[in-house]
Amino acid sequence: MQIQLDQQGNSTVAIIRSDEVVIKEVQDALDLMATVRYEADCDKLLLHKSGLAEDFFELKTKLAGEILQKYVNYGFKLAIVGDFSVYDSKSLRDFIYECNHGKQFFFMSSEQEALEALHAIR
Numbered sequence: 699m700q701i702q703l704d705q706q707g708n709s710t711v712a713i714i715r716s717d718e719v720v721i722k723e724v725q726d727a728l729d730l731m732a733t734v735r736y737e738a739d740c741d742k743l744l745l746h747k748s749g750l751a752e753d754f755f756e757l758k759t760k761l762a763g764e765i766l767q768k769y770v771n772y773g774f775k776l777a778i779v780g781d782f783s784v785y786d787s788k789s790l791r792d793f794i795y796e797c798n799h800g801k802q803f804f805f806m807s808s809e810q811e812a813l814e815a816l817h818a819i820r
Contacts, residue, residue, distance in 0.1 A: 701738055709817040710740040711777075713809070720749040727765040731774050741773055742816045744809065747780025755782075757789050766803055775819055777804040777812035 699716040712734040714720060721727045734743055753759045769776055782794055782805055797803040801819045806812040 701734060703738055703740070704744075704813055704817075706813075706817045709742065709820075710738065711742040711744055711813055711816045712738040712740050713744045713813075714746070714749055716746075716749050718749075719751055720745065721754070721765065722751040724761070724764045724768060728768055731769065731772060735774075742775045742777075742819075744777045744779060744812050744816065747778055747782070750778065755785055755787075755790060757787065757793060762793070766797075770802060775802055775816055777806055777816050779806050779809050779812045781807065 699714060699718070699720060702713040702715055704711045704713055714730070714734075720730060730745075731743070734740065751761070753761045754765070755762070757763070766776070782790075785791070794805040797805055804812060804815040806815060
């Protein structure tokens with residue numbers, strides 16, 4: 699896993715690059731958050747969909763909710779980049795829609811969109 703930083707003004711986003719699944723369970727998400735805060739000194743994170751276990755996208759597992767709640771508790775912002783059209787769950791589509799209209803979590807189709815969303819929030 700590599701952490702690449704994207705800086706725009708006073709805003710820094712940590713972009714996670716990995717060929718493996720980085721988050722399989724809640725503790726992995728907490729560890730990643732701690733690593734990013736320690737190594738990059740920032741609270742905005744961009745992660746590709748491939749870095750998340752597929753269970754994240756099955757809302758009935760509650761993995762997404764638990765992870766996002768931890769990130770809210772610690773004031774972390776998160777953008778997940780990927781193609782979410784492959785999921786046919788109405789609940790997941792609604793969840794993604796609500797997240798994208800907030801200021802904490804984003805599901806975007808490109809890194810550029812994700813960076814713009816993260817840099818726009820303070």
